[in-house]
Amino acid sequence: MANPEVSRSSHTPESAAEGVETALRLLEGRWKLVILFHLFGGKVQRYSDLERLIPGVSQKMLAQQLRQLEADGLIERTVYPQVPPKVDYRMTAWGQALCPALDALLAWSEKR
Amino acid sequence: MANPEVSRSSHTPESAAEGVETALRLLEGRWKLVILFHLFGGKVQRYSDLERLIPGVSQKMLAQQLRQLEADGLIERTVYPQVPPKVDYRMTAWGQALCPALDALLAWSEKR
DNA sequence: CAGTATCCCAGACGATACTG
DNA sequence: CAGTATCGTCTGGGATACTG
Numbered sequence: 001m002a003n004p005e006v007s008r009s010s011h012t013p014e015s016a017a018e019g020v021e022t023a024l025r026l027l028e029g030r031w032k033l034v035i036l037f038h039l040f041g042g043k044v045q046r047y048s049d050l051e052r053l054i055p056g057v058s059q060k061m062l063a064q065q066l067r068q069l070e071a072d073g074l075i076e077r078t079v080y081p082q083v084p085p086k087v088d089y090r091m092t093a094w095g096q097a098l099c100p101a102l103d104a105l106l107a108w109s110e111k112r
Numbered sequence: 113m114a115n116p117e118v119s120r121s122s123h124t125p126e127s128a129a130e131g132v133e134t135a136l137r138l139l140e141g142r143w144k145l146v147i148l149f150h151l152f153g154g155k156v157q158r159y160s161d162l163e164r165l166i167p168g169v170s171q172k173m174l175a176q177q178l179r180q181l182e183a184d185g186l187i188e189r190t191v192y193p194q195v196p197p198k199v200d201y202r203m204t205a206w207g208q209a210l211c212p213a214l215d216a217l218l219a220w221s222e223k224r
Numbered sequence: 225c226a227g228t229a230t231c232c233c234a235g236a237c238g239a240t241a242c243t244g
Numbered sequence: 245c246a247g248t249a250t251c252g253t254c255t256g257g258g259a260t261a262c263t264g
Contacts, residue, residue, distance in 0.1 A: 013149035037125035
């Protein structure tokens with residue numbers, strides 16, 4: 001059959017679309033993917049690291065996208081109570097598990 | 113290593129993010145995923161079928177999203193020159209190849 | 225049947241300034 | 245260092261009406 005995964009599962013076209021949309025909504029945002037790819041593979045980055053690694057991002061946008069990724073459970077934020085402040089970010093296990101799926105998407109888009 | 117796919121490939125965080133964004137841009141649009149899931153697996157649908165299968169979509173939006181999917185090479189459009197008009201839609205091979213990638217995304221989002 | 229054409233608006237994003 | 249707060253812009257999508 002042409003799409004065994006979908007037909008084997010309990011999904012209707014609607015529920016499959018909805019599930020994928022739920023996933024995509026977590027990734028939508030001008031800077032989220034760059035952030036994720038700078039954290040994949042166990043990398044740990046401070047706020048200022050990300051600011052430097054991602055040219056063009058404003059503080060407002062960087063903070064906002066980090067907050068959302070954290071709220072959605074893809075990344076973790078650690079605050080070190082010291083002066084000057086230190087905060088860093090890393091993937092959660094679930095967030096890291098997204099990597100192969102993105103890779104599949106990347107491979108697909110490059111097949112064109 | 114934590115993310116063999118990315119590290120084995122020739123991608124920097126930036127280029128990987130860019131590639132995935134390119135893929136995601138093709139899928140962004142309020143109705144594209146539902147359309148795709150109604151065409152995956154070799155299904156062929158007329159414009160009016162899709163209109164009926166997708167409650168809530170306006171003619172404007174349905175036509176627009178179909179045009180974009182066609183322009184991006186995910187689906188094919190066939191016009192039968194007759195009165196009344198008949199038009200139908202099906203996945204291209206490349207478009208169908210997206211299915212497993214979306215499935216990976218779906219599986220990931222359901223793991224939460 | 226299978227579409228276009230207009231008008232409108234919410235929300236995403238950017239620029240800039242300020243702060244514990 | 246690691247953020248918030250405010251304001252302005254731009255565009256994706258909805259409502260509605262019309263057509264070969």
